[in-house]
Amino acid sequence: MATTLQRPPALDSAPAGDGLTPDDLATLEAIERRLLWLSTLIVHHANNVRSNVEKSKVGGHQASSASVSTIITALYFHFLRAGDRVAIKPHASPIFHAAQYLLGRLDRRYLTTLREFGGLQAYPSRTKDPDPVDFSTGSVGLGAVAPVFAALAARYGDLHFGGVTSDRFIALIGDAELDEGNVWETVAEEAIQDLGNAVLIVDLNRQSLDRVVPGVRAGRLKALFKGAGWRVYEAKYGARLEAAMAGEQGLPLRRRIDEMSNEEYQALIRLGDAFDLRARLADVPEPVIGEAILAAVADIPDPELRGVIGNLGGHDLPRLLQVLAEADRDGGAPAVIFAYTVKGFGLPFAGDPLNHSQLLSVKQMETLREQFGVPEDDLWAAFPADSPEGRWCAAAAARLAAPRTAAAPPLSPAAVPDRLDVVHPALTSTQEAFGRTLIRLADVPEIGPRVVTMSPDVATSTHLAGWINKVGVFAPEATADYEAAGQRMLRWRPGPDGRHIELGISEMNLFMALGQFGLSYELTGQHLLPIGTVYDPFVCRGLDALIYALYGGAKMIFAGTPAGVSLSPEGGAHQSTVTPSLGIELPSLRFYEPCFAREVEWTLLEGLRECCDREHGLSTYLRLSTKPIDQGRLAEPLARFGEEELRRQVLAGGYRIVDRLLTVPDLPAADTVQIAAGGIMVPEALEAAGRLHAEGVAANVINVTSASRLYAALRAARRAQLADAHRSLDLGHLDTLFPAAERRAPIVTVQDGASHSLAFLGSIHGVPVVPLGVDEFGQSGSRADLYAKTGIDAAQITNAALLALELVEG
Numbered sequence: 001m002a003t004t005l006q007r008p009p010a011l012d013s014a015p016a017g018d019g020l021t022p023d024d025l026a027t028l029e030a031i032e033r034r035l036l037w038l039s040t041l042i043v044h045h046a047n048n049v050r051s052n053v054e055k056s057k058v059g060g061h062q063a064s065s066a067s068v069s070t071i072i073t074a075l076y077f078h079f080l081r082a083g084d085r086v087a088i089k090p091h092a093s094p095i096f097h098a099a100q101y102l103l104g105r106l107d108r109r110y111l112t113t114l115r116e117f118g119g120l121q122a123y124p125s126r127t128k129d130p131d132p133v134d135f136s137t138g139s140v141g142l143g144a145v146a147p148v149f150a151a152l153a154a155r156y157g158d159l160h161f162g163g164v165t166s167d168r169f170i171a172l173i174g175d176a177e178l179d180e181g182n183v184w185e186t187v188a189e190e191a192i193q194d195l196g197n198a199v200l201i202v203d204l205n206r207q208s209l210d211r212v213v214p215g216v217r218a219g220r221l222k223a224l225f226k227g228a229g230w231r232v233y234e235a236k237y238g239a240r241l242e243a244a245m246a247g248e249q250g251l252p253l254r255r256r257i258d259e260m261s262n263e264e265y266q267a268l269i270r271l272g273d274a275f276d277l278r279a280r281l282a283d284v285p286e287p288v289i290g291e292a293i294l295a296a297v298a299d300i301p302d303p304e305l306r307g308v309i310g311n312l313g314g315h316d317l318p319r320l321l322q323v324l325a326e327a328d329r330d331g332g333a334p335a336v337i338f339a340y341t342v343k344g345f346g347l348p349f350a351g352d353p354l355n356h357s358q359l360l361s362v363k364q365m366e367t368l369r370e371q372f373g374v375p376e377d378d379l380w381a382a383f384p385a386d387s388p389e390g391r392w393c394a395a396a397a398a399r400l401a402a403p404r405t406a407a408a409p410p411l412s413p414a415a416v417p418d419r420l421d422v423v424h425p426a427l428t429s430t431q432e433a434f435g436r437t438l439i440r441l442a443d444v445p446e447i448g449p450r451v452v453t454m455s456p457d458v459a460t461s462t463h464l465a466g467w468i469n470k471v472g473v474f475a476p477e478a479t480a481d482y483e484a485a486g487q488r489m490l491r492w493r494p495g496p497d498g499r500h501i502e503l504g505i506s507e508m509n510l511f512m513a514l515g516q517f518g519l520s521y522e523l524t525g526q527h528l529l530p531i532g533t534v535y536d537p538f539v540c541r542g543l544d545a546l547i548y549a550l551y552g553g554a555k556m557i558f559a560g561t562p563a564g565v566s567l568s569p570e571g572g573a574h575q576s577t578v579t580p581s582l583g584i585e586l587p588s589l590r591f592y593e594p595c596f597a598r599e600v601e602w603t604l605l606e607g608l609r610e611c612c613d614r615e616h617g618l619s620t621y622l623r624l625s626t627k628p629i630d631q632g633r634l635a636e637p638l639a640r641f642g643e644e645e646l647r648r649q650v651l652a653g654g655y656r657i658v659d660r661l662l663t664v665p666d667l668p669a670a671d672t673v674q675i676a677a678g679g680i681m682v683p684e685a686l687e688a689a690g691r692l693h694a695e696g697v698a699a700n701v702i703n704v705t706s707a708s709r710l711y712a713a714l715r716a717a718r719r720a721q722l723a724d725a726h727r728s729l730d731l732g733h734l735d736t737l738f739p740a741a742e743r744r745a746p747i748v749t750v751q752d753g754a755s756h757s758l759a760f761l762g763s764i765h766g767v768p769v770v771p772l773g774v775d776e777f778g779q780s781g782s783r784a785d786l787y788a789k790t791g792i793d794a795a796q797i798t799n800a801a802l803l804a805l806e807l808v809e810g
C-alpha cells in the first residue's frame with residue numbers, strides 16, 4: 001500500500017486568494033486536516049470500535065470523504081452563507097457531518113452513531129439526519145441535480161412573490177454520478193438554462209466504485225456541458241504543479257500530464273519512489289521530449305516530487321476559492337466546476353483503484369492521529385474556542401446562521417375549500433374534469449396564486465390548455481407571441497407571471513421539478529403548490545425521481561393521465577398497467593382513482609390540503625382517464641348520502657354506489673357478492689350488478705376511489721390488533737364498505753390495471769376473490785374490444801361474480 005499522500009509544501013509566492021492571508025490559509029488547512037481526521041474516525045468507529053453483535057458489515061466511505069475534504073472546507077468554512085442550499089454526494093456523508101460538528105450544528109454524541117438506528121444516516125437525509133441536510137442523496141445522480149430544480153423553484157417564487165430565503169444552489173457530486181442519464185436530462189433542460197445561481201461541483205477523482213474510469217473523460221464531459229449552454233470552470237492543477245508546468249520549460253510536462261490516461265495518472269501518483277516516478281514521467285516515444293520532461297521536474301526534490309505531480313486543483317484551497325468566486329460572480333447560466341481530486345486524499349490508500357470501501361487499519365488510524373496532531377485522550381476534539389481555528393469555525397457558523405429573509409408561514413390547510421362546484425357536462429372524463437377544476441382553482445384566494453403546474457410536453461394532451469390560457473406559461477422574461485393574430489385553442493404567452501412550467505419530454509425532470517417545488521417552502525421560504533401531469537404509463541419512466549421526491553419529504557400532486565387500456569386506440573405502449581400498485585405501495589403518497597367529475601374535484605382539493613400540511617401532509621397521485629363517464633350515475637348516491645358524507649367516503653377510499661339493501665332488499669344476504677371497481681370501471685360494474693339482479697343475485701358495487709387508503713385502513717386495523725390482542729377489531733371505513741353482516745360475501749375486483757392491485761380486499765374478512773384486471777400488455781382497439789380481451793367487461797364481471805358465489809358455496 002502506498003504511503004500517505006502529502007500535500008506539497010506551499011510556494012512562498014503562492015497567493016492566498018479571495019482576500020485570505022497566509023495565516024487564514026493555514027487556519028483553513030488545519031480545519032481541513034481535522035475534518036479529514038474526524039470523517040475517517042466516524043467510519044472507523046462505526047466499523048471497528050462500536051460493538052457489532054450481528055457481525056454484519058457496517059460500511060462507510062473513508063476514501064470518498066477524503067476526496068472532497070478540501071472542497072468541503074472551501075464551501076462550509078469560507079464560501080457558503082446563510083440560505084445557501086447544498087447537496088452533498090452520498091458517500092461524503094461522514095465528512096459533511098464532521099463539518100457540521102465543527103460548525104456547532106451537530107452534537108458530538110452523534111459522531112459515534114454513523115449507520116446506527118436513530119443515528120447519522122448512511123447517506124445524507126433531509127428527514128432523518130439530526131443536522132441541517134438540504135437535499136437527501138444516496139441514489140447517485142438524483143441529489144446531484146436536485147439543487148438545479150430547487151433553483152428553478154426559487155426563481156419562480158421570487159418572480160411571483162418576491163423575497164425568497166435562498167438564492168444559491170450548489171451540488172457537490174461524484175464524477176461517476178455523471179454516468180446517470182438523468183443528470184444529462186437536467187443539463188439539457190431548457191427551463192433551467194438561465195439559472196446562474198445553480199452550481200455543480202464535480203469531485204473529479206477519476207474513480208467510481210469498482211475502478212479508475214478509463215481514458216481522459218473530463219474533456220468530453222466539459223464539452224457536453226458547454227454544448228448545453230452551461231458555464232464550465234475547472235480547478236485542475238494546484239499552485240505547485242502549475243509552477244512546475246509554467247512557461248516554455250514546463251510545457252512538455254503539462255502536455256504529458258494533460259494527455260495521460262486516468263489509469264496511468266492514478267498509478268503515477270501512487271509511486272513511492274521518486275526515481276521510478278521520474279522514469280515513468282519520461283517514458284514517452286520521443287527521447288527528446290522525455291529529456292524535456294525530466295528537465296521540468298529536475299528542481300523538485302525527491303521527497304516532494306510525488307506531492308507535486310499529485311498536486312491537483314481540487315485540493316488547492318486558493319485555487320478552489322478563486323474558481324468558486326468566479327462561478328458565483330459570472331452568472332447568466334448554470335455553472336459546473338470540475339475540481340480535480342484524489343480519492344482517499346491524505347490517507348494511506350489515496351488513489352488506489354480499489355479504495356472505495358477500504359478502511360484504515362487500527363495501526364494506520366494511530367499513525368494518522370499522530371500525523372494530524374490529534375490529542376490521544378480526546379479523539380473527537382473540536383477546536384478550542386480561543387484558537388484561530390475555533391474562532392474561524394465560530395465566524396463561519398455565524399455567517400451560515402444569519403437568516404437574510406424571513407419566511408412567511410405556509411398556507412393553512414383551512415384555506416383550501418371543500419368544494420368548487422364546477423359545472424361539468426353530463427358526459428365527461430376524469431381528465432376533462434381535472435382540467436376544468438384547475439381553471440376554477442386559479443381564482444381561489446390564497447391557494448390559486450400558489451398553484452403551479454408543470455408537464456413534460458404533454459400539457460395540452462392532459463387537458464391543461466384551459467388553465468394555461470387563463471394563467472399563462474412561466475418564463476423569466478416575457479417573449480413575443482408570434483401567433484397572437486390568429487384564432488387559437490391555446491394561447492402560449494410565456495412571461496414571469498405565468499403559472500405553468502413546460503418541460504422537455506423528460507418524466508425524470510418532471511418529478512425532479514415537482515419534488516423540489518414540493519419542498520419550496522422548506523428550501524426557499526415561498527410556499528408553492530406544484531401539480532404535474534404525465535401520461536400514466538410514463539410515471540414509470542420518472543419513477544426514480546418520484547421516489548426521490550417522496551423520500552425527501554416533498555409535498556406535491558400529479559395526475560397520471562390517461563391511464564389503462566381505457567385509452568383504447570392509442571395502443572399498448574401508452575396503456576399503463578402496474579401504476580395502481582405503485583399508488584398503493586409508495587410511502588408518503590396518497591393514490592386516488594376517481595370515477596366522477598365531483599370526485600376529481602374533492603380529491604384534488606384534498607391533495608392541496610395535504611400540501612399545506614407541512615408536517616404530516618403527503619403527496620397525491622390522481623390516476624385519471626379519457627373515458628367518458630355518465631355523470632348522472634352519481635345522482636343517486638349523492639342524494640342518498642348527502643354531499644358531505646359522500647365526499648368523506650370518497651376521500652376515505654370508496655363508497656357503495658349500489659347497495660343491495662336499497663336495490664334488492666328481499667334477496668338473501670347469503671347470495672350477495674361484492675363488486676369492487678377501481679374508479680372508472682364503475683360503469684361496467686354497475687351493468688354487471690344489473691344483470692346479476694335480473695338473475696336473482698344480490699350485488700353491491702363499491703366505487704373504490706382510493707385503493708391506497710383502503711389498504712392503509714386494513715393495515716392499520718391489523719397493526720392495532722397486533723399491538724393489543726384484546727381490543728375489538730376496528731376496520732374503520734372498511735366496515736362501511738364490507739360490513740360484518742356480509743362478511744361471507746365473496747368479492748370480484750375490477751381494475752383497469754394489474755388485477756393484483758385490488759386483490760387484497762379479500763383478506764378483510766377472508767373470503768374468495770376473483771380479481772379482474774389487465775395483466776397483459778395492451779394493444780390498439782376499441783374500449784369494448786380491449787375490455788373483452790382483458791376480461792373486464794360487464795359480461796365477464798357477471799361471470800366472475802357467479803364464480804365467486806360458487807367458491808363460497810363449494
Ligand SMILES: Cc1ncc(C[n+]2csc(CCOP(=O)(O)OP(=O)(O)O)c2C)c(N)n1
Binds near residue numbers: 356
Ligand atoms: C443509482 C445508484 N447506483 C449505484 C450506486 C452504488 N454506488 C455507490 S458509490 C458508486 C460510485 C460513485 O462514484 P463517484 O460518484 O465517482 O464517487 P466517489 O466514490 O468517487 O466519491 C456507486 C456505483 C448508487 N449509490 N446509486
Ligand SMILES: [Mg+2]
Binds near residue numbers: 204205
Ligand atoms: Mg469518483
